[in-house]
Amino acid sequence: MNIKTRKGFDINLAGKAALQLGAAEQSETFAIKPTDFVGMHRPKVVVREGDVVKAGTPLFFDKQLEKALYTSPVSGEVVEVKRGDKRKLLEIKILADKQIEYENFTKYSVSDMANLKGEDVKESLLKSGAWINIIQRPYGIVANPDETPRAIFISAFDSNPLAPDYDFLYKNEGQYFQAGIDALKKMVDVPIHLTTNGNAEVSAIFQNVRNVEQHTISGPHPAGNVGVQIHHIDPINRGEVVWTIAPYGVIQMGKLFLDGRYDASKKIAVVGSEVTTPQYYETYIGAKVGKFLKNNLKQDHVRVISGNILTGTAIEKDSYIGFYDNIVTVLPEGDRPRFFLSDGWLAPTSRLSFHRALGLLSFLNPKKERVIDTSLNGEERAFVETGVMEQVVPMDILPLQLVKSIMAEDYDGMESLGIYEVIEEDVALCEFVDVSKHRIQNIVRQGIQLLREG
Amino acid sequence: MKFLHDILEKQKPMFEKGGKLEKFYYLFEAGESFAFTPPTTTPAKGAHIRDAIDLKRMMMTVVIAMVPALLFGIWNVGYQHFLATGNPDAALLDIIMVGTIQVLPIVIVAYTAGGIVEVIFGIIRKHPINEGFLVTGLLIPLVMPPDIPLWQVALATVFAVVIAKEAFGGTGMNILNVALTARAFLYFAYPTDISGTVWTYLGEGGAKNAVDGYTGATALSIAAEAPVGTSVDTALQSATSGWAGAESLFSFNNMLIGVIPGSIGETSALMALLGAIILIVAGVASWKIMVSGVVGALVMGLIFNLAGSTPFMQMMPHYHLIMGGFAFGIVFMATDPVSAAQTETGKWVYGFFIGLLTVLIRVFNPAYPEGIMLAILLMNVFAPLIDFYVIQANKNRRLKRIHV
Numbered sequence: 001m002n003i004k005t006r007k008g009f010d011i012n013l014a015g016k017a018a019l020q021l022g023a024a025e026q027s028e029t030f031a032i033k034p035t036d037f038v039g040m041h042r043p044k045v046v047v048r049e050g051d052v053v054k055a056g057t058p059l060f061f062d063k064q065l066e067k068a069l070y071t072s073p074v075s076g077e078v079v080e081v082k083r084g085d086k087r088k089l090l091e092i093k094i095l096a097d098k099q100i101e102y103e104n105f106t107k108y109s110v111s112d113m114a115n116l117k118g119e120d121v122k123e124s125l126l127k128s129g130a131w132i133n134i135i136q137r138p139y140g141i142v143a144n145p146d147e148t149p150r151a152i153f154i155s156a157f158d159s160n161p162l163a164p165d166y167d168f169l170y171k172n173e174g175q176y177f178q179a180g181i182d183a184l185k186k187m188v189d190v191p192i193h194l195t196t197n198g199n200a201e202v203s204a205i206f207q208n209v210r211n212v213e214q215h216t217i218s219g220p221h222p223a224g225n226v227g228v229q230i231h232h233i234d235p236i237n238r239g240e241v242v243w244t245i246a247p248y249g250v251i252q253m254g255k256l257f258l259d260g261r262y263d264a265s266k267k268i269a270v271v272g273s274e275v276t277t278p279q280y281y282e283t284y285i286g287a288k289v290g291k292f293l294k295n296n297l298k299q300d301h302v303r304v305i306s307g308n309i310l311t312g313t314a315i316e317k318d319s320y321i322g323f324y325d326n327i328v329t330v331l332p333e334g335d336r337p338r339f340f341l342s343d344g345w346l347a348p349t350s351r352l353s354f355h356r357a358l359g360l361l362s363f364l365n366p367k368k369e370r371v372i373d374t375s376l377n378g379e380e381r382a383f384v385e386t387g388v389m390e391q392v393v394p395m396d397i398l399p400l401q402l403v404k405s406i407m408a409e410d411y412d413g414m415e416s417l418g419i420y421e422v423i424e425e426d427v428a429l430c431e432f433v434d435v436s437k438h439r440i441q442n443i444v445r446q447g448i449q450l451l452r453e454g
Numbered sequence: 455m456k457f458l459h460d461i462l463e464k465q466k467p468m469f470e471k472g473g474k475l476e477k478f479y480y481l482f483e484a485g486e487s488f489a490f491t492p493p494t495t496t497p498a499k500g501a502h503i504r505d506a507i508d509l510k511r512m513m514m515t516v517v518i519a520m521v522p523a524l525l526f527g528i529w530n531v532g533y534q535h536f537l538a539t540g541n542p543d544a545a546l547l548d549i550i551m552v553g554t555i556q557v558l559p560i561v562i563v564a565y566t567a568g569g570i571v572e573v574i575f576g577i578i579r580k581h582p583i584n585e586g587f588l589v590t591g592l593l594i595p596l597v598m599p600p601d602i603p604l605w606q607v608a609l610a611t612v613f614a615v616v617i618a619k620e621a622f623g624g625t626g627m628n629i630l631n632v633a634l635t636a637r638a639f640l641y642f643a644y645p646t647d648i649s650g651t652v653w654t655y656l657g658e659g660g661a662k663n664a665v666d667g668y669t670g671a672t673a674l675s676i677a678a679e680a681p682v683g684t685s686v687d688t689a690l691q692s693a694t695s696g697w698a699g700a701e702s703l704f705s706f707n708n709m710l711i712g713v714i715p716g717s718i719g720e721t722s723a724l725m726a727l728l729g730a731i732i733l734i735v736a737g738v739a740s741w742k743i744m745v746s747g748v749v750g751a752l753v754m755g756l757i758f759n760l761a762g763s764t765p766f767m768q769m770m771p772h773y774h775l776i777m778g779g780f781a782f783g784i785v786f787m788a789t790d791p792v793s794a795a796q797t798e799t800g801k802w803v804y805g806f807f808i809g810l811l812t813v814l815i816r817v818f819n820p821a822y823p824e825g826i827m828l829a830i831l832l833m834n835v836f837a838p839l840i841d842f843y844v845i846q847a848n849k850n851r852r853l854k855r856i857h858v
Contacts, residue, residue: 011503237856303495305502314498331502337490339455344491346514351506357736358515360506374495378508379487379582382626385512386796387740396852398797401845416849424500431501435509436626441500 002198003232005219005394009354009429011161013309014369015278015330017269019168022279027288030074031091031320032059037132038445039141039452041065043089051078056103056128056262059092067145071129073264073285075101091320096284103128107260110175113182116257121187125253128262132323133249137230137242139448140423149243151190151234156206156247157197159224160308164269164326167203168280170247174205176254177247183257184250185211188243195229206247219394227426231395236420248326268292268321272309272330273371274302289328290318297330303374305329310428311441334375345378354392354433378437385435392429397421399430403440406447411454414447423448455490462486480576484583512738513588519732519739520592520786523719524561526712528553530722531600534654534715540665542699556600556655557718560607565591567608571615575624584625586632586792590615593633593786596719597779597827598640599652606644610636630834631793634827641827649822653715667696672716673704674778674816674823680765686773689765709776719782726781739789742798743805747784750809751775758817766817774813783826784808788833795837797844804840808833 034043041064047053053076058069072094080093105128108116125131126145136143143149157166170177181192191213196202198218215233217223226244236242248266255263264285270292271278281292289304305312306322309329313322321328338344348359352370356363362370389399397418405413424441431440462485469475469482486492488510496502532553536544568591576583594611614636619628640648651670656663661670669676673690680689690704697703708714712722719725733739755771762768774780788794788808795804808829815825 235852235855237852303502309502311500312502314502329502333495335493335495337459337493339458340489340491340510342455344489345508345510349506352503353506355505355507355512355737357507357512357738358518359511362506372503374502375491375504376494376496377491377504377506378510379492379494381509381582381584382624384509384586384626384792385738386791386794387798387801390798396848398845398848400796401841416852417845418852428501432503433505433507435505435507435512437504437508439497439500442497 001215001233003195003215003217003219003223003229004198005217005223005228005232007391007394008220008222009392009433010159010220011309011352011372011432012367012369013161014273014371015271015275016162016369017164017271017278017280017327019165020279021267022270022277022281022292024281024294025291026096026283027291029079029093029095029288029320030072030076030284030286031093031288032070032073032286032323033091033320034060034070034089036323037062037070037142039139039449043070045081045089045092047078047081047092049078049081052076053078053094054101054103055264056105058127058129060089062142065142065144067126068131068142069127069129070132071103071262094286100284102261102263105256105260105262108257110179110258113179113257116183116186118187118189121183121257124256125183125187128256130249130253130256130262133245133252135244137227137236137244137423138420139452143241143243147241148188149190149241152184152188152192152243152245153226153230153233154192154194154212154245154247154250155224155226155229156194156203157200157224158308159197159221160310161221162269162271162308162327162329163224164267164271164280166247167205169267169326170203170205170251173251173254174209176251176258177205178209178211179254179258180250180252181209181211181254183253184245191234193229193233195226195233197224199223222392222426222429223394225425227422228394231397231421238415238420240420246324266326268325269327270296270330271327272305274298274330274332285321285323287321288318289315289321292328293317293330299332301333303331303333305331309372310432311425332371332373334373334377336375338375351377354388355435376437378435380438381436383436383438388433388435389427389430389440392433393427395421395426399427399440402447403427403430403438403443406443406450409450411451414451419444419447419451459490462489477577480580480582481573484573484576487582509585510588513585515736515738516589516733516786517592519729519736520589520596520719522728523596523722523725523782523786524557524592526722526725527596527718527720528557530712530714531556531655531718533713534600535657537700537703538654538656538665538668538715539663540698552655557595559604560595560598560600560602560718561592563604563607564594564611567611568594568615571612571620575620579624581624586625587615590632594636596782596786597633597637597717599648599716600655600718601652602640602647606640606647610639613639626792628792629838630831631787631790634787634831634834637827638831641822653717665698667694667698667700669693669697670715672778672823673709673714676704677766677769677773677777678816678823682764684765686765686769706773706776709773717779717782720779723776723781726785730785733785733789739785740791740794740801740805742801743789743794743808744784746802746805747788747809747812748775750806750811751780751784751813752809753806754810754813758813764817771813774816778816778824779826780812783812783830787826787830793834793837795840795844797841799847800837800840800844804833804837807836 198216532549
């Protein structure tokens, strides 16, 4: 299927990563944070401080989903099990070995893959930690292995601001990607939809993949969001479950079967206007970002974000990258008052805006790469403006009405207005353009939470 | 500007919890956030950058779009005054002076009265003072006749803000357009002060200053009263034939430009059009409502042409667009995003019916020849129903997809 979308908005930020691998010292510690897994019920830790682990050794599991293990990305010593209020598990830190050792999982040759059994695939994925790459919709949570999805969706590009180039990230990993797809197909015999960018050249590794249904989508962000693709290819209805996996997860599954190990190595992009040399680095899941930022920042008053600027999480400069994230973005903090006549709400400005209201001139130069700070640019107000959110959601969904139904805790309304089809990232642009400065993503998650509990 | 910010910051503790003037926190906050965009940053999770727009800027865009109508209104009030009092060749400066002296107090009274109500509610309800009043405070004067007593402006504004807005929970929650409620209040509470000869400011002493042949009527009332057997055109031409200097007062061009008696900001379709261009280019008001409103009026006008038995019914449909407050109403009132239909499809229906009803009410209402105000208020009430059906259609589409 060739999908074309018109709605959306490309945010062109300064600080794109150059297509090169930076040479930075590897970080000494790595951490897995249960908070990265949205909707995790209650993590149960299975290691203690001082334990020695290998890459693929279980660290904890979710009491509501005991089969899926969350494992260590590297080998080394568990140096801290950090807890917060009410003993809430915050992170498990591992001091990494110089040479990574791996837990052994069954290894298959390319020809063996044909004899792979679905049950074995599932067991390996669950035990190794590769399973948690599978996200289920509705809800956007780690998939339940006891359910069979209607289909699997993979978005083969990222349209978010400053998104990494998948071609660069996954160069030479085509055979693993194929093996991952084959394994998934063995496990659940459902259509696997792979959607590539219709506006750009398709990466080699996605071009000739077998066992998938190929689609293209062209349009502004959020065309790369898997939720948008699902909506156009085969939308989710009440009572249905589909799975989504990022290409990284599929490749990791491929490595699990072809190499017999849980390989958490990944390339990450360090980007943003405040980064001196925005480029890629090779590391592992859960890396401490400090090493990549050391001597690499233009100034100190910055916000470091694990993930992209639309959906990411602010972290400390020496904190750890989120489990699913492959970029670290650094922006200037915007915590300064702006006088209304010089650069405030009445003054003409070239700061980025989707709108063209009085003095908002950025539309004159849409291609310009911009430096944007984290200012809220206003205050929270009642919903007054209508019709704007609709312009950035390329789905047959009424975002404002959906948000209002969530705020009113109207369960029927939420369901029938399409809450099963969206997660935070799909409404991130709504949050960006909202004149009334509401936390739309947070509201949508609250709605999802209500439905999960209800 | 840092020193100014520092001064404000120094006063802040007085208004914060435990401070001497704690009650007035939101008044202080309104002042401070007016001068300085607050240094608030985005939360740690979610979108870390936000659009440069805020509600203040959006509302100011609407205010700017109304400025042509206001300026023209000021000039026109002065011009109509001199025309009616037998001095059509008055100097521009004199015209503007008279207009300003008459119009400015109305604007100031509306802003002050409404502002006080906003502040009181902000303090009682402990919520920030809303920018929406920047717009309402200017809309109200623009739909008032120039001769309106100031106490009525104040009363109408207070009534509208309290009953039409705050009673429903404040900005964003109101069902009816606030400015139109103010006008409707006066229309029903003080009908004698908002009809008849109020459309021209005649100065101290009123009607006795008027020249021979002066008529206090508006184009719409002349059209409504055109005797059967003639045409509206003839009626408009002959209405002021005995009025020296204003023989063709109600010509097409005059009505288009707005050099006719009427509410302060409403007479000029051209200025409304200019405002519409600003609003549409800025993306602040819905062009769908404006376009469908015009279509609705033309359609109803055409239907009357076909079935018409009176001259008003037979009037060319496009005359409806330049007479009375139609242009102003459809551009500035119907597009109020809170009281209008909120779904994009709904906006087409909503605007269309406003246009249609305006013409219908104009032609059939024997008491009052203007219809746009009642049409918009009526459709305000129906907007949630329109949205309901649009939303229902969306829900049904979703239901239909279910695989069986």
